[in-house]
Amino acid sequence: MAVFTPVTLDDLSHWITQFDLGKALAIKGIPSGIENTNFFITTEFGEYVLTIFENLSFEQLPFYLNLMRHLAERGVLVPAPIATHQGNLINALHGKPAAIVSKLEGSSQMKPQAVHCAAVGAMLARMHIAAENFPIRQPNLRGLAWRNETAPIVMPYLSDSNKQLLAEEMAFQNAFAESDTYRQLQNGPIHADLFRNNVMFNGDHLTGFFDFYFAGCDTWLFDVAVTVNDWCIDVETGVLDQERVRAMLDAYHHVRPFTAAEQAAWQTMLRAGALRFWLSRLYDFHLPRDAEMLTPHDPGHFERILRLRIEQATPPLFTSAG
Ligand SMILES: Nc1ncnc2c1ncn2[C@@H]1O[C@H](COP(=O)(O)OP(=O)(O)OP(=O)(O)O)[C@@H](O)[C@H]1O
Numbered sequence: 001m002a003v004f005t006p007v008t009l010d011d012l013s014h015w016i017t018q019f020d021l022g023k024a025l026a027i028k029g030i031p032s033g034i035e036n037t038n039f040f041i042t043t044e045f046g047e048y049v050l051t052i053f054e055n056l057s058f059e060q061l062p063f064y065l066n067l068m069r070h071l072a073e074r075g076v077l078v079p080a081p082i083a084t085h086q087g088n089l090i091n092a093l094h095g096k097p098a099a100i101v102s103k104l105e106g107s108s109q110m111k112p113q114a115v116h117c118a119a120v121g122a123m124l125a126r127m128h129i130a131a132e133n134f135p136i137r138q139p140n141l142r143g144l145a146w147r148n149e150t151a152p153i154v155m156p157y158l159s160d161s162n163k164q165l166l167a168e169e170m171a172f173q174n175a176f177a178e179s180d181t182y183r184q185l186q187n188g189p190i191h192a193d194l195f196r197n198n199v200m201f202n203g204d205h206l207t208g209f210f211d212f213y214f215a216g217c218d219t220w221l222f223d224v225a226v227t228v229n230d231w232c233i234d235v236e237t238g239v240l241d242q243e244r245v246r247a248m249l250d251a252y253h254h255v256r257p258f259t260a261a262e263q264a265a266w267q268t269m270l271r272a273g274a275l276r277f278w279l280s281r282l283y284d285f286h287l288p289r290d291a292e293m294l295t296p297h298d299p300g301h302f303e304r305i306l307r308l309r310i311e312q313a314t315p316p317l318f319t320s321a322g
C-alpha cells in the first residue's frame, strides 16, 4: 500500500476548482507504486490521475511535466498534464507538489511477447526524436554522479564477491564515461525507467508510456539498455530472450537508426542499466525510507543481470541487413 498522503473527496472538491475539469465526483487511491502517491479521480469531464510528489521538489518537477506536455503535443503516447486556469501544471496539495494528468487506457503487459517489445521500441525511438528539441535540461538524477555517491553507501552491506563486482563495475563505467566512444553517443531527454509496469497496452496496442519521474538528460542508448534489460529477459534468470531483443531493437532502429558508436557501446550500456537499478534497489533494501509501507524490490535480480551482461555475448544492436 503506497498512499503516503491521503486526499478525501472533500479536499479534492476545493482543490479542483482551479482547473477547468468540472466538479470532482470520485477519488480512489492507487496502491501500487513506491515513489509517489497516485489517485484515479473522476470529474464531470472524465477520468484523470492525480499524483502527489513525495520526493521530488517544486524545482525539479517542471522538467517532467513540461516534457510530458511536449511529447503529448508531438503525438508520443504519454499522459497529458492538465494546467490550471492560470496555466500552472504543478500546484500544492497538502503542502506537497501535485499534478493532474490524463488517464491512459488499458493495463500493463507483464508477460510481453515480441509484438509488445516492437511497439515499445518504436515508440521509444519516436520519444527520443520528439524530445530532442525540448528546451529544459535536467541531468539523469540516477546518472554516474549519483552512482558514485551511492556505491560507497551500500558497499558495507555487500558480500565480498559483490563488493568486488561493484567496485570493478564502477571503475569500468567511470573509465567509459571518459572515452571518445561515450562522447559520440547521442544525448537528450530519456525516460530512464521504462519497465513493463510503466507502459500501458490495450491488448497488443500500446496506449502510452507513463511514470516519467526518473526522466532526465542522458544517452539515448542508456534508455534502450534499461528497457531491454526489463522487457526482453526471462524474469527468473535475467537471460536475454533473442526474439524479443531483436523485435525491440529492430523496431527502434527502423524509426531512429543506431550509430556505429552506439553499437560499440552497447554491451557497456546494458551493464550500466543493470548497475543503476542494482544500486537503487540495494539502497532501498538496506536503507528503507519507511519499512512498514514498502516491500523493496529484490536487488539480487539486477546483480544477476549485471553478471550476465558482463559474462555473456551481447546480441548486436543492429545488423547491416537490419
Ligand atoms: N496516466 C496514467 N494512466 C493510467 N494509469 C496510471 C497513470 N499513471 C499512473 N497510473 C497507475 O498508477 C500506478 C502507479 O503509478 P506510478 O507507476 O507512476 O507510481 P510510482 O509511485 O511512481 O511507481 P514506481 O514504483 O513505478 O516508481 C500504475 O501502475 C498505474 O496503474
Ligand SMILES: N[C@@H](CCO)C(=O)O
Binding pocket: 193, 195, 277, 280, 281, 297
Ligand atoms: N523500476 C524500478 C523502480 C522505480 O521505478 C525498479 O524496478 O527497481
